[in-house]
Amino acid sequence: MSTADTVAAPTTGAATRGPRPAGRGRVAAVLGRHPVGMVLAAPYAVFIAVVFAYPLGFAVWMSFHDYFFAAPGAAVDRPFVGLDNYRAVLADPGVRQSFRNIGVFLVINVPLTTVLALLLAVALNRVVHARTFLRVAFYVPYVTASVAVVGVWLFLFNADGLVNSVLGPLAPDPSWLVNAGLAMPVIAVFVVWKQLGFFILLYLAALQNVPKELYESASVDGAGWWRRFRSVTVPAVRPATALVVILATITGANLFTEPYLLTGGGGPNGASASPVLVMYQRGIQQGQPDVAAAIGVLLVLGVLLISLVNRRLIERD
Amino acid sequence: MTPTSTSRWPGLLRYAVLFAGALLFLFPFYYMLIGSLQSEPDTSVAGAFPTGGLTLDNYRDINSRVDLLGSLVNSGIFTGGVILGTVVFGVLAGYALARLRFRGRGTLFALVLLVQVIPFQLLLIPLYVLIVRGYGLADSYLGMILPFAINTTAVFVFRQFFLQLPDDLFAAARIDGAGELRVLWSVALPLVRPALLTAVLLTFIGPWNEFLWPFLITKQADMQPLAVSLANYISNVAARAANPYGAVLAGACVLAAPAVGLFVAFQRHFISTDIGSGVKG
Numbered sequence: 186m187s188t189a190d191t192v193a194a195p196t197t198g199a200a201t202r203g204p205r206p207a208g209r210g211r212v213a214a215v216l217g218r219h220p221v222g223m224v225l226a227a228p229y230a231v232f233i234a235v236v237f238a239y240p241l242g243f244a245v246w247m248s249f250h251d252y253f254f255a256a257p258g259a260a261v262d263r264p265f266v267g268l269d270n271y272r273a274v275l276a277d278p279g280v281r282q283s284f285r286n287i288g289v290f291l292v293i294n295v296p297l298t299t300v301l302a303l304l305l306a307v308a309l310n311r312v313v314h315a316r317t318f319l320r321v322a323f324y325v326p327y328v329t330a331s332v333a334v335v336g337v338w339l340f341l342f343n344a345d346g347l348v349n350s351v352l353g354p355l356a357p358d359p360s361w362l363v364n365a366g367l368a369m370p371v372i373a374v375f376v377v378w379k380q381l382g383f384f385i386l387l388y389l390a391a392l393q394n395v396p397k398e399l400y401e402s403a404s405v406d407g408a409g410w411w412r413r414f415r416s417v418t419v420p421a422v423r424p425a426t427a428l429v430v431i432l433a434t435i436t437g438a439n440l441f442t443e444p445y446l447l448t449g450g451g452g453p454n455g456a457s458a459s460p461v462l463v464m465y466q467r468g469i470q471q472g473q474p475d476v477a478a479a480i481g482v483l484l485v486l487g488v489l490l491i492s493l494v495n496r497r498l499i500e501r502d
Numbered sequence: 503m504t505p506t507s508t509s510r511w512p513g514l515l516r517y518a519v520l521f522a523g524a525l526l527f528l529f530p531f532y533y534m535l536i537g538s539l540q541s542e543p544d545t546s547v548a549g550a551f552p553t554g555g556l557t558l559d560n561y562r563d564i565n566s567r568v569d570l571l572g573s574l575v576n577s578g579i580f581t582g583g584v585i586l587g588t589v590v591f592g593v594l595a596g597y598a599l600a601r602l603r604f605r606g607r608g609t610l611f612a613l614v615l616l617v618q619v620i621p622f623q624l625l626l627i628p629l630y631v632l633i634v635r636g637y638g639l640a641d642s643y644l645g646m647i648l649p650f651a652i653n654t655t656a657v658f659v660f661r662q663f664f665l666q667l668p669d670d671l672f673a674a675a676r677i678d679g680a681g682e683l684r685v686l687w688s689v690a691l692p693l694v695r696p697a698l699l700t701a702v703l704l705t706f707i708g709p710w711n712e713f714l715w716p717f718l719i720t721k722q723a724d725m726q727p728l729a730v731s732l733a734n735y736i737s738n739v740a741a742r743a744a745n746p747y748g749a750v751l752a753g754a755c756v757l758a759a760p761a762v763g764l765f766v767a768f769q770r771h772f773i774s775t776d777i778g779s780g781v782k783g
Contacts, residue, residue, distance in 0.1 A: 215605065221682045222602030226610055229595035232652040237617050240628035247628060254635060305523065308516050315521075321769050322524035325531065328765040330711035332729040333754035336736065337534045340545070340747045347533070347545050378527065410512060439623055442713045446736055461623050461714075468627045469718065477627045485624045 244478045252475035270479040280480060282455050283463040284487075286369050290459070291437050291491075293373035298433045299426060302381055306388030307418060324382030331379065331442040338375055338447060362448050368457040372443045380436060384429050391425035392418070427499040431492050438488045441465065460484045534758070538751035560748035561756075567749065568735050570756060573728035577710060580646045580727050584709040585702055587651035592701070595652075596660025597686050601672060614661075617654045625649075630718055641725045646716050650709055656701055663694040700771045703764060710761050728757050 212220060248270050255261045274280050309319060326334060341348050342361040349356035357364055361371050395418065403413045419426075440459040444451045450466075451458025460480055468477025537543065539556035564570065598604070599611055629649055639645030667690060675685045691698070713729045720726045726734070732753040 217602075217604035217607065219598075219602035219604050219682060222598035222604035222607065225594040225598040225602070225682070225686075226604075226607075228591045229652055229657060230606075230610055230613075232591070233613055233617055233654075236629070236649055236651075237620055237625065240625045240632060241620060243628040243632070244624050247631075254631075305520070308520055311516065312520065314517070317769065319520050319524050321766060322527050324769075325762060325765065326527060328707050328711075328761050329531075329758045330713070330729050330761065332711075332713050332733045332736075333534070333758040334530060336732075336747075336750040336754035337530045337537070339736070340537055340543075340751065341530065341533065343545070343747075345545055347547070347550060350546050378530075381527075435621055439621065442733075446733055449737065461626070464623070464626060465718070469630060474627050474631055481624045481627060485621055488621060 244481055247475050248478040248482050250475060252478070254472050254474065266475075270475045271483070273476055274479045274483065277476075279455055279458065280460070280463055280467075283451075283458045283460045284483075286455075286457060287438065287440065287459055289369045290373045290376075290440060291434060293370055294376055294437050295430055295433045297374070297377050298381060298384055299429050301377065302384035302388050302429060303419075303422065303426070305381070306385045306392060307414065309385065310389060310392045320385075323385055326379045327382035329379075332446065334379065335375075335443065335446045338371075342371060359453075363453050365453050365456040368448050368453065372440070372447060372457055375443055375447065376437065376440070380433070384433065387425055387429055387432075388422060391422040395421040423499055427495060430495050430499070434491050434495070435488060438484055531758075531762075534751050534754055537747055538755045540748060543747045560752035564735070564749040564753040564756075568728075568731045568753060569724065570728070570753070572724055573726060573731040574756070576643075576725060577727040577729070579643050580712075580716065581706060581709040583643060583647040584650045584653075585705045587647065588653045588656045588705045589698070589702060591652045592656040592660050593686070593691070593698075595657045597664050597690060599657070600661045600664035601690070602682065614654055614657055618658070626714075626718075634719055640719050641722045643725075645719050646727075647709075649715060650712070653705065653708070656705060659697075659701055660694075663697045664690055667693055696771070699768070703768050703771055706764060707761055728753070732757055 216223065249265060249267065250263045251266045251269075252263050253261075305323060309316075309323070312319060339362070340346055343349075344360040344363070349360060357367055361367050399417045399421065400413055403417050408416065439461060441461040444457045444459050444462050445465075448457040451462050461484075464477040464480045464484075467480065468474045533550060536550060536552060536556075538560050539558070540549070540552065541555065541557050541559055543549075544552070595610075599607060599614070633645050633648060634640040637645070639648065671689055671693075672685060675689045680688070711729060712727075713733060716727050717730045717733065720730060723731065723734075732750070735753065736750055
């Protein structure tokens with residue numbers, strides 16, 4: 186069945202519908218009532234196979250083999266090495282540090298994102314005046330390229346940047362982005378600022394679905410603002426909260442651009458290196474794609490684990 | 503404001519906090535613009551509110567180090583290719599999944615849901631190996647576009663749009679003898695046009711701002727999108743320039759302007775709740 190048949194159908198379609206029910210029935214039994222759907226969906230199905238399914242399998246396969254870059258077309262032996270790549274990854278202090286770093290990042294970034302996004306969404310939801318201005322202000326960092334806004338943050342948090350000239354003697358020494366204890370927290374705050382608009386939007390959508398009667402009856406019962414927020418809003422947007430936590434975790438686990446540019450490749454001494462940055466360094470710069478694939482598998486397993494725990498916690502009551 | 507909170511203070515407080523937050527969020531953008539216009543970097547507090555001496559020299563400077571026009575053309579081709587693929591294939595697949603019954607539909611939809619949870623980090627290395635080493639697509643537009651050519655979230659959003667349309671419309675068109683492509687083109691698409699615009703605008707942000715993938719696969723400067731050229735400038739040459747921050751910020755303004763401009767012009771479409779419900783998939 187090609188698309189040309191269906192395009193041509195209008196001239197005869199209605200007239201031939203009567204005489205052909207038997208043939209149609211047989212086709213429908215095998216291909217479904219609208220076989221043309223297969224043609225329309227085919228590019229997407231091929232795309233999933235080529236860009237997701239095959240590379241996914243390839244990543245896992247690579248992580249269990251001694252895989253290295255060779256000249257195109259060269260026949261090389263890539264023996265199965267079991268868990269060797271994983272052992273190499275777990276023994277590598279740089280990799281272990283990058284996982285600790287991302288832990289620091291998530292511990293700061295995810296709660297801050299969730300709390301600020303919910304509070305700002307609740308406040309914005311009730312706003313009547315200057316609504317557009319306020320929403321645009323919070324959403325603009327999200328639509329702007331990381332590379333562009335990283336430029337300003339470098340300028341702001343530089344040793345003699347504006348932030349330090351405001352702080353004067355309170356400025357940290359060594360300065361923000363070259364301080365082993367502060368580099369990762371600055372990146373975590375940067376990403377909160379960058380992504381917050383998107384999460385505010387998710388919460389605003391969720392708040393549309395909270396029944397007004399709940400607030401009214403809570404008010405009648407004498408509940409104050411905080412009480413209504415805790416007993417009505419927070420439980421009502423719980424599915425959105427689960428989504429925000431999971432998406433913020435995934436965004437955090439994908440961290441690359443910020444440590445690469447803000448801290449000159451994950452400095453100082455790897456204190457802000459993220460696992461994806463280490464994947465890039467090991468896999469592409471140092472030519473160990475098998476080790477990099479193993480880092481990828483471990484990172485994804487970690488994200489899945491956090492997502493499951495999060496689900497359990499949020500769906501518990 | 504709920505009827506019972508009769509006091510005006512909570513309302514005023516809310517506005518005060520929101521406006522303070524908004525200014526905090528917008529300040530880096532203001533500072534980006536000011537910094538890009540200063541001939542000498544002035545990081546004092548007074549320097550953030552200059553009264554004169556602004557020039558366009560930094561834009562000339564960055565343009566002499568990074569081919570701004572060429573990079574913008576590369577960004578445009580990359581973004582345009584991704585949008586075209588996302589919309590054309592996304593609409594076709596979304597329509598098929600929403601309105602047509604065919605063998606394999608259930609399986610395909612299960613795959614749509616599954617693909618949404620596969621993170622890009624896992625695919626980064628194998629895609630690099632396949633696209634750069636296997637297919638020889640390094641430093642090509644096709645190589646840049648390929649991993650983003652169809653967006654699963656977009657397929658899901660288009661499916662949601664088409665599901666919301668009433669069944670009778672489709673039945674009527676089919677009784678009139680319209681083929682499926684005709685139904686899609688003349689009946690379904692005009693009805694979802696506003697949502698389509700939202701999808702195009704949202705798709706624009708992704709490739710325009712994307713850094714990691716084009717950074718990995720383009721080594722030739724004349725193939726790099728602006729985000730990659732600017733990042734390379736930041737990490738390699740910035741230290742040697744006379745006013746490195748001025749030039750970086752000028753480049754940042756050029757990179758940020760199209761996305762921010764489109765967003766401000768079409769903010770109504772971004773802020774619609776469709777986005778939230780679409781992403782929830």
